[in-house]
Amino acid sequence: MSKQAMSLLPRWCSRIFSVELNGAPFYFAVKEKHLGEDVPRVFREVQNRDKCYSVLVYCSRDRIKTAKFYGELKDKLLRDLPPECRLSPMSSFLPNVRDSLVKGYFLKGNSDTSSPIERLLSDLIQHDPVLVCSYSPAEDGQQWTQHMWSETASQVMDVAKGYYVVSSEAPEYHPSTLNIINSDVFYSFDEAYDVMKKCGDIIPEAKAVLELLPSRVEARNKPDFPVIVIEGLDATGKTTLTESLKDTLGATLLPSPPECLSPWRARFDQEPPLIRRAFYALGNYITADQIGREGMKTPVIVDRFWHSTAAYAIATAVSGPVCNLPGEGSEVYCWPSDLFQPSLVVLLTLDPEERKRRLRNRGQGKTDEEEELDHNQLFRLRVEEAYRRISGPACVTVDASPSADRVLQQVLLLIRGKCHL
Ligand SMILES: Nc1ncnc2c1ncn2[C@@H]1O[C@H](COP(=O)(O)OP(=O)(O)O)[C@@H](O)[C@H]1O
Ligand SMILES: Nc1ccn([C@@H]2O[C@H](COP(=O)(O)OP(=O)(O)O)[C@@H](O)[C@H]2O)c(=O)n1
Known part of the structure; x- marks a missing residue:
């Protein structure tokens, strides 16, 4: 895993994830242990055979490159993913912390499409500034877990430990407001x-x-x-x-x-x-x-x-x-x-x-x-x-x-x- 991706990790469990389905955000968090919390709605509606993925674009020091890449990523995913795969905007952020938003996409596929999706994501993680996670039902069949992918010199693999995904409340400030200053509106x-x-x-x-x-x-x-x-x-x-x-x-x-x-x-x-x-x-x-x-x-x-x-x-x-x-x-x-x-x-x-x-x-x-x-x-x-x-x-x-x-x-x-x- 690259240094920049690693820098996102220490506060991973403090981050909230938001997936936008039909214009409405669904929030979830990740935890090392679950205490019987609800499975997030995004996953409750997923069929048994489905598998989900997230691709988050982390911010390199070159803001221009990151902004360009984010736009190009959507085109690439829409072009190269199997047509049955559903793509939704996604973000991850520290609640109410300015400039903490990282944006990306949430992908939903089924067992027929998982091979081409995973091939594409493996390629992305090796060449581009992305953090990839996959989501699948945990062994108990009740909960869902998030597995972060790691790229090594020759292969891509799941980081051994999975995190449980649990429902989360909407934050006080809508995540898309966190990065507005000097990214969308300039004050000098x-x-x-x-x-x-x-x-x-x-x-x-x-x-x-x-x-x-x-x-x-x-x-x-x-x-x-x-x-x-x-x-x-x-x-x-x-x-x-x-x-x-x-x-x-x-x-x-x-x-x-x-x-x-x-x-x-x-x-x-x-x-x-x-x-x-x-x-x-x-x-x-x-x-x-x-x-x-x-x-x-x-x-x-x-x-x-x-x-x-x-x-x-x-x-x-x-x-x-x-x-x-x-x-x-x-x-x-x-x-x-x-x-x-x-x-x-x-x-x-x-x-x-x-x-x-x-x-x-x-x-x-x-x-x-x-x-x-x-x-x-x-x-x-x-x-x-x-x-x-x-x-x-x-x-x-x-x-x-x-x-x-x-x-x-x-x-x-x-x-x-x-x-x-
Ligand atoms: N007060 C008004 N009542 C009715 N039609 C108007 C009025 N002001 C402008 N229009 C017409 O509405 C259209 C849009 O006006 P325009 O001045 O080009 O708007 P804008 O510059 O805000 O895009 C034009 O066809 C114009 O002739
Ligand atoms: N001073 C300005 C003027 C326009 N704009 C942008 O220009 C767009 C509106 O332009 P337009 O072509 O629809 O304007 P009109 O046809 O109304 O003159 C908006 O997307 C604004 O973001 C701006 O950002 N700052």
């Missing part, structure tokens, strides 16, 4: 810059992005004119409103991410969250630099800014219902201390049905496939709630369902009240 220019810089060797476009960045985050004077950010989900009317505000106020309109990043956006959208989110975070600093210049001449309207970066990142990192989000007031929702703070942030909200209607009218209604609807609904609710929880500045919610002109008037009232325009 330097943290995001560091990720982009390290990407330079494997993603040539990262170098081009670095060249577009302001040479340093300058402590500019506050712009003379107000800076107003318009936020909201796709099709809530941001483009319509920002164009009208620009004309009405004689303002400069800046999109975020800035136009200079457009050629690279599709490229970074394909990357794992660590890299993708660093790209968007850096975009805000470019926009902030532009705000600093334009805000000396005219009012500035910004189409999306840090609220979007953080809210989408948090809502994607966390799965399930809104209650899984980090609680209100969590440091996760704090504004980066080195990022320009706008005078006003307006969040446009819209009834889901009306939003869908506007998406359809714009000719982009194809994402609303029935089977995805539930998932999207929860995602939408998480984004909106994360928007509302972000502070420093917090956003002011405006109902975007009235006519475009009435929404404009409503926002102008807010601007005049807050920014003395």
Whole structure:
């Protein structure tokens, strides 16, 4: 077993494991002895002949490589595993301990598929940063045990001792919230810059992005004119409103991410969250630099800014219902201390049905496939709630369902009240 895998072991029995089945997490722990505890539900539903496995990707010191590998692992498993094998997202963590989350997959196969699955896992453990365990019924037939695999120079074998798997309560903090800071959301220019810089060797476009960045985050004077950010989900009317505000106020309109990043956006959208989110975070600093210049001449309207970066990142990192989000007031929702703070942030909200209607009218209604609807609904609710929880500045919610002109008037009232325009 590699040194890095060994480093996960000392607190192995303090770790909780979570398997996500149909979007719901099932938690279990491992113990050296069992005292008649319940068999975890994940295993209770498994048929007699079935065998289960877990593949966890442990974090090497090279975060970029780990993030890339995690994304590639899913593709590899889906491609190479027998089609009957069921693959579910899985994680292991120390309850409520920051940065303790390791992610992976839970595999369920039957006796017909165990040989090809085990061949694939043997190959993985020898070449990649993974920790593999298999799960099978214990001798008494009542309990299930976890056996950790170990790779030696020539073969893969079970570590002799098995651990019993027992049911575990849901932790206070949803596991996916443990690693958000500086992996999904960046709270300073330097943290995001560091990720982009390290990407330079494997993603040539990262170098081009670095060249577009302001040479340093300058402590500019506050712009003379107000800076107003318009936020909201796709099709809530941001483009319509920002164009009208620009004309009405004689303002400069800046999109975020800035136009200079457009050629690279599709490229970074394909990357794992660590890299993708660093790209968007850096975009805000470019926009902030532009705000600093334009805000000396005219009012500035910004189409999306840090609220979007953080809210989408948090809502994607966390799965399930809104209650899984980090609680209100969590440091996760704090504004980066080195990022320009706008005078006003307006969040446009819209009834889901009306939003869908506007998406359809714009000719982009194809994402609303029935089977995805539930998932999207929860995602939408998480984004909106994360928007509302972000502070420093917090956003002011405006109902975007009235006519475009009435929404404009409503926002102008807010601007005049807050920014003395
Ligand atoms: N207040 C409004 N009432 C009705 N339709 C609107 C309103 N604002 C925008 N729209 C229409 O809804 C669609 C989405 O608006 P858009 O401004 O492109 O949203 P976003 O920039 O937030 O994606 C467009 O077809 C637009 O004409
Ligand atoms: N400042 C920004 C703007 C967008 N984004 C990301 O861009 C996506 C939304 O872009 P979009 O193309 O749907 O935006 P619009 O079509 O609404 O302008 C979200 O996934 C956000 O994560 C960001 O992270 N930071």
